[in-house]
Amino acid sequence: MRRLWIALATAVVLTLAGGTAAFAAWSRTASTAATSLTAGDISLSATWATAPTLTALTPGATRQGVAKLTHSGNGRWQYQLPSSTGASTMSGLTVAYTTATGTATSSCTTTAVAADAWSATQANGSTVYVCVTVSLSTTAPSTVQSTPASIAIVVQARNQPTN
Amino acid sequence: MQSAAATAPQRTARRGWRRRARHAGRPAAVLLAVVAALVLGGGGAAWAWWTVGSTLPTVAAAAAAVPPPTGTFGCTPRSNGGGLLAYNSSLDLTWGAATTTPTRYLVHVVGSDGTVLDVDAGTALTLNLVNTDLDPSATTTYTVTVVAQKAYTSVTWSSTALTQTVKATRKTFIIFPYYEMSCA
Structure with missing residues (x-):
């Protein structure tokens, strides 16, 4: 009886082992062609298409210039103009932005461009013109006479996905 | 064959196993929550913002002055x-x-x-x-x-x-x- 149990156990083991051994794992490998990965880039050129003349400002004076912003790099982009420009060193001096359709101040529109806010998405490699208006308040005090200021506008640009 | 009433060591062993299982599952749950947050976040964390700045040439401004006698x-x-x-x-x-x-x-x-x-x-x-x-x-x-x-x-x-x-x-x-x- 014992031999019978041993034989039976052996058969079970062999069956299980054989079943495992009877299963073969098939695998195959394939390789793709070598591909290089390169990070994208973004750069912005900010220049004056028409620089404003800001000398001898009197109360109520308004002067304009046109800034030219050109993108290069990958993907689409947005731009942002600052509210802080250095104008505050002269009491009553302010800077505002509107859109422009060309390089001359005659192309300035009345459509405001909000400061400290990202613009709508622009096409890759595109150029945008922005009208910069500098004004001295009509109530600027007499103490402002001969006061100097330096207007420095730092334009920010950021990337956007291509789709 | 165990008796219906487990012995004290057996109860301790079972409780310890449950505790270990809870502790083991906690890091996995945290990881799952993080992945879910990233996915539900619309994949925003997966998009990197590159920002560059460029300064327009500085323009000097000056207020006028009334000429004196x-x-x-x-x-x-x-x-x-x-x-x-x-x-x-x-x-x-x-x-x-x-x-x-x-x-x-x-x-x-x-x-x-x-x-x-x-x-x-x-x-x-x-x-x-x-x-x-x-x-x-x-x-x-x-x-x-x-x-x-x-x-x-x-x-x-x-x-x-x-x-x-x-x-x-x-x-x-x-x-x-x-x-x-x-x-x-």
Whole structure:
């Protein structure tokens, strides 16, 4: 009886082992062609298409210039103009932005461009013109006479996905 | 075959197994939550913002200034033409025109006797002080300034000032007092 149990156990083991051994794992490998990965880039050129003349400002004076912003790099982009420009060193001096359709101040529109806010998405490699208006308040005090200021506008640009 | 009532060591072992299982599952749950947050976040964390800045060339700004009266005060005592009783009873002050025509010249007089006088000289370049109602009761020294003013829509700007000191000296002819003006 014992031999019978041993034989039976052996058969079970062999069956299980054989079943495992009877299963073969098939695998195959394939390789793709070598591909290089390169990070994208973004750069912005900010220049004056028409620089404003800001000398001898009197109360109520308004002067304009046109800034030219050109993108290069990958993907689409947005731009942002600052509210802080250095104008505050002269009491009553302010800077505002509107859109422009060309390089001359005659192309300035009345459509405001909000400061400290990202613009709508622009096409890759595109150029945008922005009208910069500098004004001295009509109530600027007499103490402002001969006061100097330096207007420095730092334009920010950021990337956007291509789709 | 175990008895229905587990032994104390067995109960301890089971509780320990459950505790270990809870602790093992905790990091996995945290990881799953993070992945879910990233996915539900619309994949925003998966998009990197590149930002660059470029500065427009700096533009210098300067406010205008009202040009002041030019040169120095002319100070000319004027005789009353009374012969033996002639004396310099008045005094003319003159000044040069500002380089751009102001709205007006404003004359301000402060006397040692407390006199304060403001005269809108318009665009005139000469002022006779006695004719402006100075009335010295004693020898008095006056400080006279003149500025050019430019009026804008809502404000008026004033230039720097020219300054002159004049004196009215009390004198007596017999019993009659009179004053002689002079440039101090």
